[in-house]
Amino acid sequence: xxxxxxxxxxxxxxxxxxxxxxxxxxxxxxxxxxxxxxxxxxxxxxxxxxxxxxxxxxxxxxxxxxxxxxxxxxxxxxxxxxxxxxxxxxxxxxxxxxxxxxxxxxxxxxxxxxxxxxxxxxxxxxxxxxxxxxxxxxxxxxxxxxxxxxxxxxxxxxxxxxxxxxxxxxxxxxxxxxxxxxxxxxxxxxxxxxxxxxxxxxxxxxxxxxxxxxxxxxxxxxxxxxxxxxxxxxxxxxxxxxxxxxxxxxxxxxxxxxxxxxxxxxxxxxxxxxxxxxxxxxxxxxxxxxxxxxxxxxxxxxxxxxxxxxxxxxxxxxxxxxxxxxxxxxxxxxxxxxxxxxxxxxxx
Amino acid sequence: xxxxxxxxxxxxxxxxxxxxxxxxxxxxxxxxxxxxxxxxxxxxxxxxxxxxxxxxxxxxxxxxxxxxxxxxxxxxxxxxxxxxxxxxxxxxxxxxxxxxxxxxxxxxxxxxxxxxxxxxxxxxxxxxxxxxxxxxxxxxxxxxxxxxxxxxxxxxxxxxxxxxxxxxxxxxxxxxxxxxxxxxxxxxxxxxxxxxxxxxxxxxxxxxxxxxxxxxxxxxxxxxxxxxxxxxxxxxxxxxxxxxxxxxxxxxxxxxxxxxxxxxxxxxxxxxxxxxxxxxxxxxxxxxxxxxxxxxxxxxxxxxxxxxxxxxxxxxxxxxxxxxxxxxxxxxxxxxxxxxxxxxxxxxxxxxxxxxxxxxxxxxxxxxxxxxxxxxxxxxxxxxxxxxxxxxxxxxxxxxxxxxxxxxxxxxxxxxxxxxxx
Numbered sequence: 001x002x003x004x005x006x007x008x009x010x011x012x013x014x015x016x017x018x019x020x021x022x023x024x025x026x027x028x029x030x031x032x033x034x035x036x037x038x039x040x041x042x043x044x045x046x047x048x049x050x051x052x053x054x055x056x057x058x059x060x061x062x063x064x065x066x067x068x069x070x071x072x073x074x075x076x077x078x079x080x081x082x083x084x085x086x087x088x089x090x091x092x093x094x095x096x097x098x099x100x101x102x103x104x105x106x107x108x109x110x111x112x113x114x115x116x117x118x119x120x121x122x123x124x125x126x127x128x129x130x131x132x133x134x135x136x137x138x139x140x141x142x143x144x145x146x147x148x149x150x151x152x153x154x155x156x157x158x159x160x161x162x163x164x165x166x167x168x169x170x171x172x173x174x175x176x177x178x179x180x181x182x183x184x185x186x187x188x189x190x191x192x193x194x195x196x197x198x199x200x201x202x203x204x205x206x207x208x209x210x211x212x213x214x215x216x217x218x219x220x221x222x223x224x225x226x227x228x229x230x231x232x233x234x235x236x237x238x239x240x241x242x243x244x245x246x247x248x249x250x251x252x253x254x255x256x257x258x259x260x261x262x263x264x265x266x267x268x269x270x271x272x273x274x275x276x277x278x279x280x281x282x283x284x285x286x287x288x289x290x291x292x293x294x295x296x297x298x299x300x301x302x303x304x305x306x307x308x309x310x311x312x313x314x315x316x317x318x319x320x321x322x323x324x325x326x327x328x329x330x331x332x333x334x335x336x337x338x339x340x341x342x343x344x345x346x347x348x
Numbered sequence: 349x350x351x352x353x354x355x356x357x358x359x360x361x362x363x364x365x366x367x368x369x370x371x372x373x374x375x376x377x378x379x380x381x382x383x384x385x386x387x388x389x390x391x392x393x394x395x396x397x398x399x400x401x402x403x404x405x406x407x408x409x410x411x412x413x414x415x416x417x418x419x420x421x422x423x424x425x426x427x428x429x430x431x432x433x434x435x436x437x438x439x440x441x442x443x444x445x446x447x448x449x450x451x452x453x454x455x456x457x458x459x460x461x462x463x464x465x466x467x468x469x470x471x472x473x474x475x476x477x478x479x480x481x482x483x484x485x486x487x488x489x490x491x492x493x494x495x496x497x498x499x500x501x502x503x504x505x506x507x508x509x510x511x512x513x514x515x516x517x518x519x520x521x522x523x524x525x526x527x528x529x530x531x532x533x534x535x536x537x538x539x540x541x542x543x544x545x546x547x548x549x550x551x552x553x554x555x556x557x558x559x560x561x562x563x564x565x566x567x568x569x570x571x572x573x574x575x576x577x578x579x580x581x582x583x584x585x586x587x588x589x590x591x592x593x594x595x596x597x598x599x600x601x602x603x604x605x606x607x608x609x610x611x612x613x614x615x616x617x618x619x620x621x622x623x624x625x626x627x628x629x630x631x632x633x634x635x636x637x638x639x640x641x642x643x644x645x646x647x648x649x650x651x652x653x654x655x656x657x658x659x660x661x662x663x664x665x666x667x668x669x670x671x672x673x674x675x676x677x678x679x680x681x682x683x684x685x686x687x688x689x690x691x692x693x694x695x696x697x698x699x700x701x702x703x704x705x706x707x708x709x710x711x712x713x714x715x716x717x718x719x720x721x722x723x724x725x726x727x728x729x730x731x732x733x734x735x736x737x738x739x740x741x742x743x744x745x746x747x748x749x750x751x752x753x754x755x756x757x758x759x760x761x762x763x764x765x766x767x768x769x770x
Contacts, residue, residue: 022539025485029470029478037609038472040550040560040617069427079427091633095745097624102635105618112620115558119431119457122556166627169639174741179643179733182725184681184690190770191686191719193757195510197653197766203514204422271428327427 039123041111045156048110052151053132055139061129062136065118068256068328074098074140077327084140087161100141104163106155109134120259120270243342250343253336256328263347272326279345281305294323310344311337409449417441419450422518425506430458431557433500435521438647438669439654443696444525444704445495448584451524454500454600456557459586462606467590469536469574473550473611476541483590486576489531489539494573494596495703497671499523499642501599501626501748507735509744511755511766516652519754519766523671525704528594530575533568537612546612550619551593554608561602562616563595567640571596574607597673597702598640599748601626631743642673644732645751646680646707646724657713657762664713666693670705672726677705679725684711686719686755686769687734693722701727718758719769735768 041047063072069080076082086096095101099109114130116122125133135150138158144150150158181187197203254263260272267274273289284291284299291299298321303309313320314337316330331337383389410417419434426432433454436446453459464483472478500522506512513519537549542565549568552560563572573594576583583589588605595602601621616622616638628636648668651657657664670677677699681690696706707722724732735752757767 022541023489025488025539026471026479026481029472029480033470033480034472034478037470037552038611039558040552040611040619042613042615043618044615046615079424090629090635090745091631093744095629095633097629099624103624105623108618108620108623111617115560116457116556116620120556122457122558165633166623166635166637169636169641171636171639171641171643175643175733176728176730179737180729180731181733181737182731186688187690188688191688192770193719193767194770195768196757197511197514200510200512202422202424202512203518203653204420271430 039111039115041107041114043105043107045107045152048107048152048155049127050152051127051131052149052153053128053130053135054149055132055135055144055146057129058132058134058136058139061125061132064256065121065125065129065259066133068259069119072329074137077329080327083137087141090162090165098141099137100143100161102162102165104160104166106134106138106158106160109137110155118259242345244346246339246342247346248343249335250339250341253331253340254343256331257340260326260328263344275344275347277348278305279307279310279341283309292321292323292325294321307341310341314340417450419452420517420521422506422513431456433502433522435517436524437517437654438521438523438649439516439652441649442667442706444669444706445579446524446526446704448526448579448581448587451526451584451587452500452522453586454522455555455586456559457555460555460606461585462554462590464590467554467608469591469607470609471536471540471612472609473613474543474546475537475612476543479540481536483576486531486536486574486591489535491529491531492573493527493529494571494594495525495527495700496594496596497523497525497642497702497704498594498600498603499645499671499673501601501639501642504645504750504752504754505747507752507754507766508746508750511768514766515654516647516649516754517654520647520649520669522600523669523704525671526578527580528573528575529577529580530573530591530594533572533574533593533610534570536574536610537568542612545614548613548616550609550611550613550617551602551604551607552609552611553588553604554606559601559604559621560617560619561604561622562613562619563602563640565612567595567598595640597642599626599642602640626748628742628746628748630741631745639749642671643749643751644670644672644674644677644724644726644730646670646677646722646732647754648682648720648722648756651720651758651762651764652756653764653766656764657758660762661713661715664711666709666711666720668693668707668722670699670707670722670724671703672699672724672728672730673702674730675727676701676703677724678727680705680707681723681725682707682709683721683723684718687721687753690723699727715760717760719767720756720758720764721753723753 069077070083071077074083075085082096083099086098086101089095089101103109110130113133114125118124131150135144135148138144139146139148260270261275262268262270263275267276269286269289273286281304282299283303283305284295314331317324317326317328417437417440419436421429421432421434434452436452437450467483469481469486503522504519507519547565549563549565550560551563552558574591575594576591578587583592591607592605593603593607623637628639630636646668648666649655650667666682670680680693680695682693683690691709693707693709696708699705732751732753738750738752755767755769756764758764
């Protein structure tokens with residue numbers, strides 16, 4: 001790499017555009033503008049803000065802001081990235097690459113979490129919160145003790161297990177010289193098929209046929225929705241009781257959901273569907289959202305998001321609807337569940 | 349005709365239905381020899397009535413009969429379509445330019461709405477004067493246009509451990525090739541004044557993923573473009589409207605969309621995408637990093653699992669694409685017997701640096717089973733390797749930069765399947 005860097009520097013000097021004429025376009029960037037956008041952090045700590053956060057605080061913030069995708073213990077939910085574990089698996093089949101087992105620089109974790117996370121609500125964490133989350137991720141990888149506090153002062157002291165696990169692109173030496181087989185005739189004696197894709201059968205089905213099936217089913221679904229819409233008139237009791245205090249508490253709990261679900265004016269489907277008017281609505285009834293097969297089947301069965309169903313779903317989503325796409329582990333506290341349902345009632 | 353390619357049975361059923369329809373057509377055409385083809389002998393509605401007026405479609409979409417030529421995604425690949433990838437239908441395209449509307453998409457936080465009016469580009473770090481440009485400012489710099497391919501480093505990545513996806517769209521569709529129009533990055537850097545100690549350029553997007561990558565100064569001053577148009581029109585939303593970076597020959601993740609900031613530094617930032625992702629793990633557990641360039645690669649797009657032979661014996665056009673991030677394609681070889689013997693394919697046009705090259709091989713097919721492959725050569729003398737050659741160097745745990753030779757097993761009924769061979 002050093003050779004390459006020298007070339008880079010030489011090229012920089014050679015191609016130095018000092019002589020090239022400037023056009024006088026653009027305007028000077030103001031210091032506060034640069035401060036607002038220049039957030040990246042380098043391995044040597046350049047860019048790290050002053051601040052600190054500890055493991056225990058990190059655990060709480062992680063549970064609130066990260067665990068719905070990454071799991072309470074950073075073990076990852078569904079296909080979302082696992083952040084912990086996988087030590088010493090890099091030379092195994094299917095290595096588990098986590099912050100602990102793979103990432104060479106801690107700065108990358110801080111930089112990424114501060115600039116790009118949480119998913120759906122990026123750049124909403126304070127610098128101290130990011131320190132705390134990074135501390136918790138280190139803890140969940142058994143790299144620090146539970147009384148550990150991470151700060152800009154001790155940041156570079158943390159040793160990442162795979163810090164020395166990387167080398168610069170060496171294809172020029174290891175591959176380019178040997179990938180030159182130009183044989184044109186009688187290049188091998190025999191050819192056998194050793195593996196077939198059809199055996200695995202993981203290729204998506206033609207969407208055209210899927211669509212036509214959906215179109216055929218659409219009228220039936222519409223009927224279900226109409227029936228459901230009519231139902232609250234005959235059984236309005238469930239929606240009638242409304243507790244504003246509970247709803248206010250529920251709004252706070254709903255922060256866990258906001259990365260994926262929107263409510264209110266101008267709400268759109270995101271990773272999860274809009275939740276306006278969800279209490280009392282048919283399950284899986286948002287025509288613009290692609291539900292799991294389970295929720296679609298519940299829709300076909302005429303099931304409704306009444307309070308009992310919502311409570312069961314929120315407690316353990318995957319027990320209520322096996323195969324749901326909602327990668328949320330569930331709410332542990334009964335009050336949280338009640339309050340959040342109350343809050344959702346207020347979002348019509 | 350619709351051809352399904354999920355599972356052996358469905359695929360076969362659909363295929364046979366299609367083949368039967370085709371057979372019927374052939375019979376009709378042959379019968380026509382005696383009675384006359386009614387499509388010719390009888391007056392047709394389109395030859396008598398009028399069609400759409402010029403105000404019917406202010407911006408045209410492909411005719412409805414082409415509705416199967418679309419991007420597709422693979423649901424099980426990622427947790428969510430908002431942070432995911434889809435695939436260009438290369439099996440159904442010809443020529444080299446990818447229409448924007450079916451060019452693959454890769455987002456980390458979804459495709460955002462960003463207007464030209466709200467667009468700002470900042471240059472900061474090791475420059476004489478940190479600057480902010482509006483979209484209108486960018487339009488006043490001298491601009492260039494070039495055709496380049498953009499390939500995701502993960503293209504063919506699902507095939508490392510074995511043949512998995514049954515279709516060229518899915519094995520090789522994380523690629524597009526467009527005529528890009530933009531301002532050379534060096535022109536913009538020059539406007540801010542490059543300090544001599546600057547050796548790296550960190551580029552970053554405006555979307556919530558804030559995707560950021562470090563590019564060595566040598567490349568930044570060479571051929572990188574700050575682009576705003578593709579194939580003659582504005583970039584599509586999903587490709588970074590209004591402005592994206594074009595990094596010719598290098599992995600797609602570096603082609604930062606919704607480009608909002610360019611920072612000159614003395615070191616790579618080592619962002620998440622250049623450490624935890626887009627690095628290549630070897631069998632011993634060590635990993636290559638800064639593997640930016642996309643090596644020479646090719647694939648036969650037809651016949652292929654999604655594009656079987658439906659016309660029976662006789663003349664058959666074999667066609668595909670070849671490309672190299674290290675220069676122009678100079679030659680493409682095609683084998684029909686799994687690599688025992690090769691013939692040189694015809695290039696539709698001489699290869700251009702870091703752009704797709706279309707190749708053809710016209711053969712007389714007599715219904716024999718074939719194991720067809722293509723093999724690209726680029727101007728450096730590099731020859732596309734087999735999967736075995738790649739695995740000998742890198743083992744089985746790599747994901748990115750799989751540029752191996754692809755095999756399609758064409759059966760006597762014209763169906764094709766993705767296979768690995770000895």
